[in-house]
Amino acid sequence: MKIEAKKIHCVFAWSWDIPGDCQDGTQGPSEEDVCGICRVSYNGTCPNCKFPGDDCPLVIGDCNHNFHVHCIQQWLDTPTAKGLCPMCRQLFSLKRGVSINEAQVEKFAHLLMKSRPTALTTDEEDIMMDQEFLVR
Amino acid sequence: MASLPKRIIKETERLVSDPVPGITAQPHEDNLRYFQVTIEGPQQSPYESGVFELELFLPDDYPMEAPKVRFLTKIYHPNIDRLGRICLDVLKTNWSPALQIRTVLLSIQALLASPNPNDPLANDVAEDWIKNEEAAIEKAREWTRLYAKPK
C-alpha cells in the first residue's frame, strides 16, 4: 500500500517563542504568563491594540522580564520610569540575541537614550499631589 | 468614556472576590475608576481601634501612572497631611506598573503601622512626633477615637 497525501489542511496556534521557557512543543501554549504591565497574556494584545502578533509584539528584557512592546514603551516614556523595569527596577534594556527582540532593538536604543539621563530628578515637584485630584 | 482596560476589570474582580484582610475597596457605580476604600488601623499601632475611609482614583494613564489615594477620615500621622494626602514613595517616584491597587493599599496599611517622621508630609505632626513620641502617639490614638469609625 502506498499513501499519498493530496492535501493537508492543518491548524497551528502561534505563540511568542520565549527562550528558557521550557516549552518543548508537545505541550500547548500556556495562557499563564501575562505582561507585567497590562496583565494580559503575552500572546494577547496590549490594551490599545486589537490584533495580536505583528501589530503588538512582545519584548524580552535583559532582566528576563517580558512585556508587550507598547506597554513597556509607554512606561519608559513616563518620567517616573527613569528607564527602570517595572518588575525589578533595574535599568531596562532588550536582551541581545533573541529573535523576538530583533525588530525592536533600534526603537529601544532611541527610547532609552531619551529616558535615562533624566532619571535622577528631584522629588520636590512630585511630592505635591495633583491639584486636580484634590479638588475632586 | 472609553471602555475600561482589562487590567482594571481584573483587579477589581479580584479585590472583590479575594479581599485583603482589613481592607475593602468598592468601585463606584457610575465611575469604575473611582473606589471607596476602608483600611482598618493595624494592630499595635495608635490607629488600631479605628477604620479609616479613603478614596482611590485610577487616572486615565493607570497603570503607567500611580493611583491617586487620599484619606477622607482625619488622621494624625506624620506622613499624612490635613487634606488626607499621603507621602508614600510608591505613590509617586517609586511607582511601577507592576504594582496594583492591592499592593498600594497594603503599603498604606503598612505606613499606618510604622510612621516615618523623617520623611514627613505634615511637618508640624512630624515635629511633635520627633519631640515627644509618646504624646504624639497618644494624640494619634485620640484622633482615631474622635474621627475614625470604631472597628
Added chain:
Amino acid sequence: MAFLNEERVLTRRLQDCVSSVNPSLIDDLDGILTWLNPNEQESNHQMRPPSLRLKNGFKLLLDNKEIPSTFIELIREYLFLQTRAHFFRNFENVRSFKEVQKLEKYYEFPLKYVNLFSTDEWDNELNGFRAYLFSNNAILRCTIKQRLRQLILDDDFDMATKIYFWICQALECSLVYLILDILMDKVCEYAEHNMRGSYRKRYVVMETFNTFISKYWSSFANMLKCAEDEHEITTQIFNCFEKEFLRIRTSEIFEIFVANYPDSSPTLLELRNVLKSPEDFTHLISEFLRQFEERRMNPSITTAEILLSYVNAVKSILTVDTTGRYFQLLTNFIRPYVMERRDAVTTFLYAMLELDVSEISDPNVTSIHMEVLKDLARQLKDPEFTSLERFAAVEKNKGSIDTGFPVLFDHGKALHEQILDSFLHWTPEPSGTIRTKSNSPLLNKNLLDIILEIFDSKDVVINEFLAIFTRKLLALKYYRLDPKWLRSLKLLKKKFDVRNYSNGQDVSNINNIDVMLKDIKQSEELSTKMHAIPELSDKVYPKFISYLFWNAATEPFSKSTEFRLPTWLNNEVGKYARVYSQMKPGRKLHLFKYQGTVELCLTFDDGRVLESEVSFDRAAVISVFLEQDSQQGLTLMQIITKTGLIETTVKIHLQYWLDMAALYLNFDEGVYKILENYEKAAQQEHNVPVRQLKCKLRNIETSSETIDNIDDKQHQQFIDSMSRALPFIQGMLTNLGSLKPEKIHSFLKIAVPKEVGYSATLTQLETYLNVLVDEERLLATANGSYKLNKNTDPKR
C-alpha cells in the same frame, strides 16, 4: 258538573224549541248537534262532510221560519259551549303549530256547512283560544318559538312569516324582541359559516354584512314591519357581525398568527381595525397563548418549529397591535420554555445563517427539520415587507394611513443587502388608529431585536454564534468564507455593537471575530508565500491562529489524548513550523492535531485506489501499517502503542479502514493487515468472502460504533422489507453481470413498482447486499461491485 248541567239545559231548550214546532224533527236535531259537537265521537271529528240527511236537517231546522229565532241563538250557544269544552279539555295536549292549525281547522270545519257566525265572530272566538293557548301552554309556546327560529335559520321565511303573524294575531301585538333575537342568531350563524377560515380575505366583516343584508334583510324588515332603510337595526347587525368576527378569529387565532402566517396577513389587518378595546386585545392574546401552549409547547415539537411559530406570532401580533404592548406577553410566556431547550440558540443561528445540513455538525443539535429551518430562515430574513407594503398602499389610498411607508427597494443595491437593511431597519407599521409618536422603545427596535428577546441575554447568542463560527473557520479550507457568513457577521456585529454594552462588560468576544478573520486572511497570504518556497510542499494549507482569540477552539491538550503524527505528516507540517519561525521571528507554532484533515490517496497492490479525506488521528492509524515492522500485521495493542491513541478511538478508526477495505483482520493471527489484494485475501482466508469477515469482526468489536447494533427483530424486519427488491436485483445482475451498489440503488428506485415499494437508502441497500453475500446469494468483487453467485442454486 256545571258544564254537564249547562249542556243538558241547552239541549233541552233546543229540543223544546223543535218539538214545539214539529216533534218529528227531534231526531234531526240530535243528528245535527252530534255532528256539530266537537266532543262527540260521531261528530265532524274526522272532518267528514255532513251526510244528505244532515244537510236536509240543516234545511229543515235552520231555515225553518216556524222555529223561533231563539233556536239559532241556542245553537250558537251550544256550539260555543261544546267547542270551548273541547278546547279546554284538549289545549294542554297541543304540542306544535301543526296541531294548532289542525285544531283551528277542526273548529272551523262545520261552519263551512252551516252559516251560524259571521267570520269576525268566530275569529274572535278562535283568537281567544290562540291567546289562551300561547300564554297557558308553555310547551307549545316554546315549540312554536323554536320552530320559528329554526325556520328562519333554515331560510324558510314563508312559513316563518306565517307562524310569526299567527303569534302576533294571538297576542294582538308584534313580538319585535323575538324576531330581533332570532335575527342576531341568524347573524351569528351566517358569520360562522362565512367568516371562519377565510384568512386570505380582507374586509370580511363588510362583505359578509353586505351579502347578509341583500339576502335576508327584506324578509326581516317585513316581519318587523319596518322600513328597509331602518338604520338602527342594520347598524346593530353590523356590530353583531364585528363581534362575531372577533369571536371567530379569537377562537382560531393560532391558525391566523402562526399556522397560516403570512397568508393570513389580510385578516390580521382587518383584526387590527376591528380590535378596539384593551379587553378585546387581552382576551385575544391570552387565548392565543393558551392555544400556543397547547399546540407548540410540548416535546414533540422541534425547536425550529417553536422558533418559527414564535417569529410568526411576533410579526402577527405586531401587525395587529402596533403599539407593541402585547408581544412582550408572548415573549415572557414562552421564553422559559424555549430556554429549556439546549439547541434553541443554535437553531436560531442556523436559521439566521441559512446553514445547509452539511454545515451543521453540532453535537447539541441532534435532529433538525430542514424544511422548518428554511422556513424560519425565510421568515427571519424577509419580514412580511412585501405584503405589508401592499396592504399599506391600499390603506393609503383610502386615506386611513397618513404616515408614509418606507420605499421598499432601491434598485441600486444588491438584493440581499436591501433585505438585510430592511431587516435591520424594520419597525412595526405605524397604526392608523393608535397614533403615538411613541415613547415606546419598541418602535425603534427592529425585528431581530424583538426575536432576540426570546433569549435570556445577547451573550448567549453571541457565544453560540462564536462557537458555530469558530468551528466553521477551523474547518474552512482554502481560506474563503461563504459570503453569507460575512453578511451574517456584519449583521450580528451591527446588532452586538460594542457600544451597546454597558460599562465593564467584556466586549472582547465579539472583537475576537475580527482577529479570527484577520488570522485567516494572514494565513492565506503566508501560505501563498510558503508555497513558493521549494522545500515546502504546496499540498499543505495551514492556518495560523491567535489561539487566545479562538475561544471555541477547545483542543484537548491532556496527554491522554495526545498522539503521534505519522512521520510523513509530521515532516510536512514540521517544515512549515520551521519556515514560519523564520518568516515571523520570535514566534513558534503548535499544531492542533485534532483540527486538521488530510486528503489521502491509498494505492493497493491489486490496483485499487482509495481516496478519502480523514482526520489526522485516522490517518495515523492507517499510516502505522507503512512502518517496516508492520508487514506481518499489527495487533490492536500494537496499534495503540504506535499511535498513542486510546483504544476506543483506535477501534473506531480501524473499523473505518476495514469498511473501506484498506485493512482486514486475520483471525488466526489476531492481527490487522493491509488488504493489498482483495481477491487473494478472500481466498486465503478459508474462502470466506471478505465482507463476511467484516461482519464477524463487528461482532467481536462490539464497543465500536457500527450499524449492527440494531436488534435482531428490527434487523429481520429490515431484511423482510428489502427482500421485496431481491427479484429485481437478481434480474438486474443476471442481465448486466456485476454492478456497484450505487447503480443498483438508482436502478431499483426506477424499476421497482410503487405497489411493491422501494424506499431504502443507499447505506441500507449496501447492508442488505452484504447480507446477501453472507447468504452466498451474491459475491462481492474487489472493486466494490456485486455479482450473482453462480455456484448456488438461485431458487434457494
